[in-house]
Amino acid sequence: AQTIAEKMTQTLIIINKSTVPVGTGDWTREIISSKQPQPIDFSVVSCPEFLREGSAIADFLQPDRTVLGSIDRAAAEAVAELYTPVNAPVVITDLRTAEMIKYASNAFLATRISFINEISIICERLDADVTEVARGMGFDKRIGPHFLEAGIGFGGSCFPKDVKALANMAQTHGMHPQLLNAVMEINAFQRRQITLKAREMLGGAVNGRTLAILGLAFKQNTDDTRESPSLTVARSLLNQGAVVKAYDPVAMENASRDLPGMQLCQSPYEAAEGADALLVLTPWNEFKHLDMRRIHTSMARAILIDGRNMYNPAELRKLGFAYRGVGRGYNGEG
Template sequence: MRKISVIGVGYVGLVTAACFSDLGNTVTAVDVDEKRIAGLKRGEMPIYEPGLEELVKRNVEAGRLTFTTSYKKALKDCEFVFICVGTPSGVDGEADLKYVESAAKSIAKNMQAALIVINKSTVPVGTGDWVAEIISAAQPKPIDFWVVSCPEFLREGAAISDFMSPHRTVLGSLHREAADKVAQLHLPLRAPIVITDLRTAEMIKYASNAFLATKISFINEIADICESLGADVKEVAAGMGFDPRIGKHFLEAGLGYGGSCFPKDVKALAFMAQEMGHEPRILNSVMTVNGLRRQHDRR
């Protein structure tokens, strides 16, 4: 069994730490939020997620899961470190990477032996290369490390079952051996594993969320047209959903997409496209339709 550190004990980090420890690994989870760590040491969950409290309790009691604010303790004898810090929207819609930067610097300063650094935060394409540069520049003395992207696809409210039974695991790295080692960690999840390069893995996460948001905006636009033409959008969606090429998920007309990921991820992808001189026509329309839908529902 492996020794793993997880950085950031929010939704993704706490679930990752609890699930990997339940699979038999030894996991130390580190956060800069002292209150959060003190609460976890007392068995208090910072978030509500079905089954999480029991999972954490079981693995803490078994000695497989510990919490700390010390990177030094967390990285001692550690082979794998997962970055799971937040990447909120910046002022122009770009992903704000200040927490990722700070986590990368702290890893660099506290790592004591060769390490695989796995990024689970949703980050713009190219961030893996940037994290590698930050770590190299901030290390007091050179120690080998390899960066792997492993985007997370869990949904809040179903986080543990999504983590334990994913539809796929995506891994991206320029170092095949490092990606293979991370793949080994995920084998007990028995899901297909896609191994690709860093940038492609980072893009798979954004493209997946943007596609689901597009489906939601699409059915909402159809709902508006249905309303004008006297058709029932619920039945339209049900009728469409039987076609496996379309699928029934994310085809429910309503308020539009929201939550902690879709709005920021669609914006961040559109920002990345614009930065590279592409006009993200579909993404812009998806965001416009989503905004109008909310106004429509307030009428």
């Protein structure tokens, strides 16, 4: 902001696309006003992006909405004209509200994930199947089907950071963000659940055991390993004395920097060979089409922990796998 103030020579509209703490637009405006060598008119517009990794181009070309915030409505309307070709609803509001919309949106989506993950834990205890629970819920138009896939929790560069930041902003202003704190706690516990299942299925300990992990990116269709649940699980297993072999289609270079103790493999089959348990933690499409008979034959013990509920439990058990999913609690086997 100070550099803009020092360099600007004509009237400007300054657009901020980043996710920033609520109030950043006002601070930017104050800094520029105080640092200008001579007064020049300008406006600050918040235009937060809503782009998902792996589908950013499609999200940009076909957005659900465009959010614009400014104390200068004419400036916001001028920016809105830039988005006319995408033909999406435009929300024009003030700076702080626009900044808050981004945080609230991400926090709500993270809350849905943690909600269905908590339901999955209950399903395991009550012998219900969370995939069918989510399906039944999703037909309700008030709820919808999105972000109701139980798994090992959310990761990446947005949801964890934004939920934590929003909770911190609330605490800074004297509030107790109980729901946001619960969202983060459930997300952390869901990762531990995978390690606990591995220990249980291996007789109470993983020390000296070989565990294979399929998927290291925090989600499919990206090489991003920031806040990856898979790496949290791998780190926990390594700390408990396990040998961890791993494969990911595109994220192994990043994962090797984050967690050099893993043995990286060139294929899912190489990772599974000789393993005491196989953990599927990122829902890459190629993992849906593996030769599971070949996997079963190559493993030292045919234990499969399906962290994304990608497989049909009955089919895998028929092949001879000891199978555990997330929240698929029939017969006491989640």
